[in-house]
Amino acid sequence: MTTTPPPARRRVLITGATGYIATQLLPALRERYELTLVDVRDTDRDGRPVEGVQLLDLLDDPDGRFDQLCRGVDTVVHAGHLASGDTPGYAAERRNVDLAARVYEAAQAAGVRRVVVTSTNQASKWYERPWREGRVDRVGPEDYPRPDTWYGWAKVAYESMGFLYATGQIGPVLENVQIRIVAPRPIRAEDFVGRPAGDFVRDLTGWVSPRDLQQLYVRSIEAESVVDEHGVPFQVFYGVSGNARTFWSTSNARRVVGYAPQDDSEREFAEDIAQVLGRS
Numbered sequence: 445m446t447t448t449p450p451p452a453r454r455r456v457l458i459t460g461a462t463g464y465i466a467t468q469l470l471p472a473l474r475e476r477y478e479l480t481l482v483d484v485r486d487t488d489r490d491g492r493p494v495e496g497v498q499l500l501d502l503l504d505d506p507d508g509r510f511d512q513l514c515r516g517v518d519t520v521v522h523a524g525h526l527a528s529g530d531t532p533g534y535a536a537e538r539r540n541v542d543l544a545a546r547v548y549e550a551a552q553a554a555g556v557r558r559v560v561v562t563s564t565n566q567a568s569k570w571y572e573r574p575w576r577e578g579r580v581d582r583v584g585p586e587d588y589p590r591p592d593t594w595y596g597w598a599k600v601a602y603e604s605m606g607f608l609y610a611t612g613q614i615g616p617v618l619e620n621v622q623i624r625i626v627a628p629r630p631i632r633a634e635d636f637v638g639r640p641a642g643d644f645v646r647d648l649t650g651w652v653s654p655r656d657l658q659q660l661y662v663r664s665i666e667a668e669s670v671v672d673e674h675g676v677p678f679q680v681f682y683g684v685s686g687n688a689r690t691f692w693s694t695s696n697a698r699r700v701v702g703y704a705p706q707d708d709s710e711r712e713f714a715e716d717i718a719q720v721l722g723r724s
Contacts, residue, residue: 453478456665457517459502459547460524462487462494465562465628465657469521470494472658477665480513483524502546503539510546514554519665522547523562528595537598544602548609551618558619558677560664563603565626565650565682565692566596575691576642584693585624585680599624603680610678617677621664621701625683626650626692628657631709633716644720649689653707656685663701670700685709 454477460466461481467488473479486497502510514520524543528536551559570590571583589600606620627650636644660683670679681697686705697703
């Protein structure tokens, strides 16, 4: 009797593995993949240890350890981010652009198939102004990026850099998915006391549950193709759940990788909605 060996587990490397987003992803990714975890610390933001993290500063890596870790990897999930501290601005955020460049360069050189990058709605946050004024109803990945902070500008910079790597014009094609996460946190009434109701509605619109976020990353890693309408393997997806109140479009994520969000902020936070909108 012959048996078929189980398929090899996909190898995935995660930068910023102890950060807020990565720790939401880890339960699902540990089940599916052989993981390599990299960060400058080995505890999460609450001080709890994260198993299996290799301590490594990608911008201070004279021995090229990161290049070695990328060898044989199928996908790099780039969730690393360097906090700007008390002086946010160009100089501080430029370090994050350098960090993304380091990831792209090492991944391409090692023959990595795809990078999935943790971006943010801040890349297009300016559009929230006309939305709140009732002048636009929706923003999608096809809209020109319009950041209104240096943090958002940095995300736009490495989205654009990711596209360059995906074209194949500067070396082997490095497939790219950029996930613009909006509100990956509980939307609690107590956090909006004394604030305009519009702030609360904004977060309801942009909420993404941990399981929907996990699904979006898994589908972005495993999709057979992420080719755009011009034949370039590059996509920008908005990371939001299937919320009844919508502003950020997920239509291309649904079409390209089969994203099918299961959660809705209207149901998840019904009691908080009654509190906040009932008093507004």
